[in-house]
Amino acid sequence: MKRVYMYSFHERAWHWMQAFVILVLLYTGLEIHLPNRLLMCFNLASRIHVAFGFIFVINAGLGLLYHIFTNQLRQFIPEPRDFFSASIRQAVFYLGGIFRGDPHPFEKSPDRKLNPLQKITYLAILNVLLPFQLVTGLILMSAHFWPSLIEYAGGLALLATLHTLAAWLFGAFVIMHVYLTTTGHTPLSSITAMITGWEDVEDGHRKN
Amino acid sequence: MNMRMIAVSIATLILGWDGLSASQNRIHPEFDLLDVEGYKVIESHNPVSTMKTCGQCHDTEYIDSHSDHVRPQQRVAYEFESPDPGSDVPFDADWLKTYGRRHVGGGPARELGFEMNCFLCHIETVDREAMMGEMRRERFEWAVTASLGRTGLVARVGDSWIWKRDALSEQGRWPIDRIALRGPTDENCGACHGLVHRGSAPLVIPEGNPAELTMTLRTGSIFSGQRINDSGISTVSKEQTIRPWDVHAERVMRCSHCHFSLNNPAYSLEIAATRPLHLRFDTRRQSFSEYLHRPSHQFARGRGSMDADPSNEPVTMRRCETCHDAGPMHRWLPYPELHFQKLSCEACHIPTSPMAAVREIDWTVAGADGKGGVRYRGIEGEWGDPNAHVTGFQPVFWPRLDEDARTRLAPFNVVTTWFWTAGDPPQRVSPAIVAAVFHDGVACRPEALERFDSNRDGVLSDEELILDTRDKRDWVAARLTDAGVVNPRIEGDAQPFGIHHGVMRREFALCECVSCHAGESRLYADLEVSPTAPFDAEPALRRTGGIGDAGRIVRATDGRWVARMNREGDDAPEFYVPGADRNAAVNRIGIGFMAVVVFGVAVHGSARIVTGRRRRQ
Numbered sequence A: 001m002k003r004v005y006m007y008s009f010h011e012r013a014w015h016w017m018q019a020f021v022i023l024v025l026l027y028t029g030l031e032i033h034l035p036n037r038l039l040m041c042f043n044l045a046s047r048i049h050v051a052f053g054f055i056f057v058i059n060a061g062l063g064l065l066y067h068i069f070t071n072q073l074r075q076f077i078p079e080p081r082d083f084f085s086a087s088i089r090q091a092v093f094y095l096g097g098i099f100r101g102d103p104h105p106f107e108k109s110p111d112r113k114l115n116p117l118q119k120i121t122y123l124a125i126l127n128v129l130l131p132f133q134l135v136t137g138l139i140l141m142s143a144h145f146w147p148s149l150i151e152y153a154g155g156l157a158l159l160a161t162l163h164t165l166a167a168w169l170f171g172a173f174v175i176m177h178v179y180l181t182t183t184g185h186t187p188l189s190s191i192t193a194m195i196t197g198w199e200d201v202e203d204g205h206r207k208n
Numbered sequence B: 001m002n003m004r005m006i007a008v009s010i011a012t013l014i015l016g017w018d019g020l021s022a023s024q025n026r027i028h029p030e031f032d033l034l035d036v037e038g039y040k041v042i043e044s045h046n047p048v049s050t051m052k053t054c055g056q057c058h059d060t061e062y063i064d065s066h067s068d069h070v071r072p073q074q075r076v077a078y079e080f081e082s083p084d085p086g087s088d089v090p091f092d093a094d095w096l097k098t099y100g101r102r103h104v105g106g107g108p109a110r111e112l113g114f115e116m117n118c119f120l121c122h123i124e125t126v127d128r129e130a131m132m133g134e135m136r137r138e139r140f141e142w143a144v145t146a147s148l149g150r151t152g153l154v155a156r157v158g159d160s161w162i163w164k165r166d167a168l169s170e171q172g173r174w175p176i177d178r179i180a181l182r183g184p185t186d187e188n189c190g191a192c193h194g195l196v197h198r199g200s201a202p203l204v205i206p207e208g209n210p211a212e213l214t215m216t217l218r219t220g221s222i223f224s225g226q227r228i229n230d231s232g233i234s235t236v237s238k239e240q241t242i243r244p245w246d247v248h249a250e251r252v253m254r255c256s257h258c259h260f261s262l263n264n265p266a267y268s269l270e271i272a273a274t275r276p277l278h279l280r281f282d283t284r285r286q287s288f289s290e291y292l293h294r295p296s297h298q299f300a301r302g303r304g305s306m307d308a309d310p311s312n313e314p315v316t317m318r319r320c321e322t323c324h325d326a327g328p329m330h331r332w333l334p335y336p337e338l339h340f341q342k343l344s345c346e347a348c349h350i351p352t353s354p355m356a357a358v359r360e361i362d363w364t365v366a367g368a369d370g371k372g373g374v375r376y377r378g379i380e381g382e383w384g385d386p387n388a389h390v391t392g393f394q395p396v397f398w399p400r401l402d403e404d405a406r407t408r409l410a411p412f413n414v415v416t417t418w419f420w421t422a423g424d425p426p427q428r429v430s431p432a433i434v435a436a437v438f439h440d441g442v443a444c445r446p447e448a449l450e451r452f453d454s455n456r457d458g459v460l461s462d463e464e465l466i467l468d469t470r471d472k473r474d475w476v477a478a479r480l481t482d483a484g485v486v487n488p489r490i491e492g493d494a495q496p497f498g499i500h501h502g503v504m505r506r507e508f509a510l511c512e513c514v515s516c517h518a519g520e521s522r523l524y525a526d527l528e529v530s531p532t533a534p535f536d537a538e539p540a541l542r543r544t545g546g547i548g549d550a551g552r553i554v555r556a557t558d559g560r561w562v563a564r565m566n567r568e569g570d571d572a573p574e575f576y577v578p579g580a581d582r583n584a585a586v587n588r589i590g591i592g593f594m595a596v597v598v599f600g601v602a603v604h605g606s607a608r609i610v611t612g613r614r615r616r617q
Helices: A009-033 A042-069 A083-100 A116-142 A147-152 A156-183 A189-196 B003-015 B017-021 B050-056 B060-066 B072-081 B093-102 B107-112 B128-136 B140-146 B186-193 B215-219 B288-293 B336-342 B345-349 B431-438 B446-452 B470-482 B584-616
Strands: A002-005 A198-201 B154-157 B160-163 B195-197 B222-224 B357-362 B373-377 B396-401 B407-422 B489-498 B527-530 B539-541 B551-555 B561-565
Touching (some): A009 A189, A116 A147, A147 B336, A156 B584, B060 B107, B093 B128, B093 B140, B128 B140, B140 B160, B215 B407, B336 B407, B357 B527, B396 B561, B431 B470, B446 B470
Parallel strands (some): B195 B222, B357 B407
Antiparallel strands (some): A002 A198
């Protein structure tokens, strides 16, 4: 095992900010979807949802800029070479090797933080689900100023339904994401790393 | 322009006709009361002719010719109290004898001798009963004169009326200093249209005739600035209800401020349909003298609840937003423009009616007075009974097509009329025939008592006069058949009435988001149409007043007929209320997806824990 400075301060701050914002958005969104059943009133939930929606957009934009200018964006891009078989290896690990205590098939490093399955997941999240949720959310939000825009975009019923569906998917992703953080060296090593920046990783004794 | 008109114009411009219209307008000159031949009534002893008398200065032919108040189409409003089959009640002497109390005369009634009765709306004390008395006696030409019975200008002598010389001015003219002529007051409008109240005397429910179905009976609206807790009506949480019955009345607005004469220069606003496209505001308008000479008696009107085809009758009245700038007062409201696009102002500013209203009029039975039963919503007790407890009601909210081609949710009451029909095409069976089934002209028929008098007190109450069983319905149908009615069957006519009066100011308006944005949204709440519909009868909804296909009358699971917004199917209106509307399929997909993930995590995690322990052992 070796101790590696895995996440910079900016990455960690961005991550936790985004995590907090997403949780607030999910909670307030649920409050709007099912009013009077949780702790917050509809009006407050609606206002917080809109405010955190803006924070979400700004934070996503800042994150994109950070990853572009630090050349970290490449970490999210799957490598064509051996990608399919690598993904299979990772899946086989999750379905079998993890129960036997096998070593992770891919060594995590500051330059390669994501395994192939993570890459494909984040590719879908960041390129499909996140933009989709941003666009539908912004159009819904725009009703405050340009209510007609909603009609051009298909109507409130369609937009709200699609936004809700995407929110369910986000919720499922969050659960899956949190669970998969426990699949590191120890159950809390990945979360600790995202807090402190330092992570214990296995020595490079195998080829990725 | 003669000197009199110039004098009137100058005086009007100085003092302002509008400010005077509700008060004692002493600038109106004295004038001779003329009969139909143009002779002074004080000399001819004939009934007064408004066409001649008022026509000395005003263009009475013009006034008589154009307004809704004299047009025969207005009789449709009396359909609910129609004693005769069908809606095409002939406009004849019998009609006037029955409904003349709420008719201003003129138009077709003029042919019968009942001229447009200017005094109904332009003096304070009108003797309607005397007027009706003359009409019942078919002395229509005397009806206008009789309506002056309380002024002291005329007195009944035997079967006729005489003009009292000493009550007139020294010149034998109308004594303008004692009996003022002025523009219509709210009380004048309220005499026919609904409950209007001013002053400090506690407001009470008038007895009235429920079948007249005025605005108050149709919608529960009362035009009064009196606070509800100051009124004499027992209402829910009365002591805490410090709002007035109507904020516009409280702010000293009058009926004529919104329902103004269309050519009144002070109010005239050319509607978009006739205004030149390049003009937002046309400064040209007629002078006051021209207006006083030919005042339009067609008053600004909104969308009529009974208008089957809205395009037939132009909406000439200003809407709320014409006078009010909603923006500054709704800064607290998220998405104000979206709300304004989807909700009528009335939806939040008349969210409930604190007053009761008619729910059903049942002509399938007949009481001792030969009339159908009237049932109300929002009242515990009898209408007009000072001890009755008024609970009010929450209207049904249906999408209404507005003049800007947008569909907005607006509050409606639904009044259902049940009646027997016969023949093909179906014609309404006269209530007189129905009444004969229950009464022999002197007392209740024993057969009727046997079936309907459940408490055996020998009297058929409104609660007992309901065809709620097959046996009762078939028995009445058989009696009608015996009376010559062919194939009698029951139909129900559910008429929606938009609620536009009884407006609450912002402190009392609906402003809690969860009232609408919740699973039990008031926007989708049912309005009870008929808990005791005649056996096996179904009410058919009239799609009038711009509600289109949005409204539905459906049978609830408990068997009651209720008014409900159509939310399903291709013809459902495009409305989505976050918090109230949820796509069940999407929720099922989302929850299912979450469940799969949670289940997978649980299984995978458990397996890791178990295998980890085994490895450590």
